[in-house]
Amino acid sequence: MRMSLSVLLFAAILPALAFGGSSRIMPTMMPGSRCGLDQPQACRGGSHCINSVCTCQTGSTVVDGECVVLVVAPPLAPCVDEATVCGGQSVCTDSICKCPPGMTLRGHECYRNNEVSGVVPPSSVACTDASHCTGGSTCVNGKCTCQQGMVLSDGWCQFKYAYPGETCARAEICVGGSVCSRDMRICNCPERTIQIDNSCLEGLGSIH
Incomplete structure (x- = not known):
């Protein structure tokens, strides 16, 4: 029983020994946050560490913490x-x-x-x-x-454009991520998205 307990304790501290005596979780940094090569940080949302700042590539911008290509x-x-x-x-x-x-x-x-x-x-x-x-x-x-x-x-x-929930029966262009329903002729949010204000955003539900 003692030998088994010793093996378990050694297995628990082995990762800490491999990283210089302490186990550290690498944090992720949002675009616009400070970053550095001497710190265990990783830029997230498609950004890269440039001049010590998590930066989106040229031609993209930050939307809800993610780098999105500009249109x-x-x-x-x-x-x-x-x-x-x-x-x-x-x-x-x-x-x-x-x-x-x-x-x-x-x-x-x-x-x-x-x-x-x-x-x-x-x-x-x-x-x-x-x-x-x-x-x-x-x-x-x-x-x-x-x-x-x-x-x-x-x-x-x-x-002629229409927001989600508005009619597209007269060739209106559906905007905000919505699409024109062929049967109802209404701008609807696609599956797995929900309507928030005038946009279709990813969510748990869907609007038909």
Whole structure:
């Protein structure tokens, strides 16, 4: 009985002896936390220790403690989550990438107003070609018109989009991670996700 107890005690202290007399658990560090080669720390969430800081790779950002690849959205596209950045010099306004004040949309880029001449807003009747139209519209039969699948709102042609739980019966684009149900024509969260505010997030349940 004594021999068996001694063997058990030796087995218990062996890991501590292998690590210099103490057993230490390697902690994990969130992106943005301090790190160092002289410390038993490991960066988590896809980050790496750069200049003593757990850093996400170029082209990604931190969302809920994880490094997520950034998605560049063109002007007039939805920008409903932290992983989306607006391109073409646009900024996220009311969940839509729009040109800031003093700038006008031409194609997929925002230009300063003093760089644009002869501009015509959507629904006007004085255009001669698409280069004169603003707000993402195009010249159709002498009139600046929004493209198919877009609607005019506050002088801008915007994609028709819908949040989880809203209808997608008129070709609305489901956002927030939701998908358009073919039978109900409603933007639903996929399986194994739950709706929180205007987004579908991983959870224990699902919405159908």
